[in-house]
Amino acid sequence: QVQLQQWGAGLLEPSETLSLTCGVYGGSLSGYYWSWIRQPPGKGLEYIGEINPSGNTNSNPSLKSRVTTSADTSKNQFSLKLTSATAADTAVYYCARRIASLSVRAFDIWGQGTVVSVSS
Amino acid sequence: DIQMTQSPSSLSASVGDRVTITCRASQNINKYLNWYQQTPGRAPKLLIFAASSLQSGVPSRFSGSGSGTDFTLTISGLQPEDFATYYCQQSSSPLRGYTFGQGTKVEIK
Numbered sequence: 001q002v003q004l005q006q007w008g009a010g011l012l013e014p015s016e017t018l019s020l021t022c023g024v025y026g027g028s029l030s031g032y033y034w035s036w037i038r039q040p041p042g043k044g045l046e047y048i049g050e051i052n053p054s055g056n057t058n059s060n061p062s063l064k065s066r067v068t069t070s071a072d073t074s075k076n077q078f079s080l081k082l083t084s085a086t087a088a089d090t091a092v093y094y095c096a097r098r099i100a101s102l103s104v105r106a107f108d109i110w111g112q113g114t115v116v117s118v119s120s
Numbered sequence: 121d122i123q124m125t126q127s128p129s130s131l132s133a134s135v136g137d138r139v140t141i142t143c144r145a146s147q148n149i150n151k152y153l154n155w156y157q158q159t160p161g162r163a164p165k166l167l168i169f170a171a172s173s174l175q176s177g178v179p180s181r182f183s184g185s186g187s188g189t190d191f192t193l194t195i196s197g198l199q200p201e202d203f204a205t206y207y208c209q210q211s212s213s214p215l216r217g218y219t220f221g222q223g224t225k226v227e228i229k
Binding site for chain 2: 046049094096103107110112
């Protein structure tokens with residue numbers, strides 16, 4: 001049973017870089033994309049970006065200029081960096097595994113979520 | 121961007137009711153449509169993928185249908201644990217990003 005455990009700083013000041021990491025337990029990174037999704041307080045879900053073990057990345061066009069995703073296969077973990085944070089980036093951030101077949105692209109396993117607040 | 125519009129935004133229903141939630145895409149997404157359930161304070165849970173395929177472990181009272189731009193999620197015989205918020209999500213093009221609907225909150229009548 002694959003599980004995701006995420007961690008990172010929960011409080012940032014404006015202009016700082018948000019940095020989160022997600023560990024994959026009970027499985028490997030191979031064969032899937034590894035994704036980040038966020039949810040502002042009281043609002044819906046927003047896709048941020050993803051990476052596969054080969055280093056191929058995709059991201060939300062609206063966030064692309066600020067997003068960097070990376071993966072460390074030796075540690076079985078992947079990470080998110082979001083630069084120039086503002087209050088609008090305040091949200092619960094989730095890591096998730098995405099099925100990567102030609103006909104199915106769905107987020108089937110999720111981390112527990114990390115609350116990130118951006119405030120001066 | 122592909123926009124996803126769910127309706128209704130919220131509904132009230134009783135245990136045992138049949139509930140239908142609709143999701144419309146702003147352009148053709150074939151069957152690249154997934155449904156998730158989220159309860160307060162918890163991560164979303166995948167219910168249906170590829171418009172109509174039931175995720176392993178999900179009760180058979182959940183079903184999905186549709187293709188192209190119009191999709192539905194049906195709960196046949198609402199159970200107490202089904203009171204939650206449901207999201208549709210399109211996955212048509214990785215390069216254009218994946219978008220979620222705004223959510224439908226199912227509440228107890």
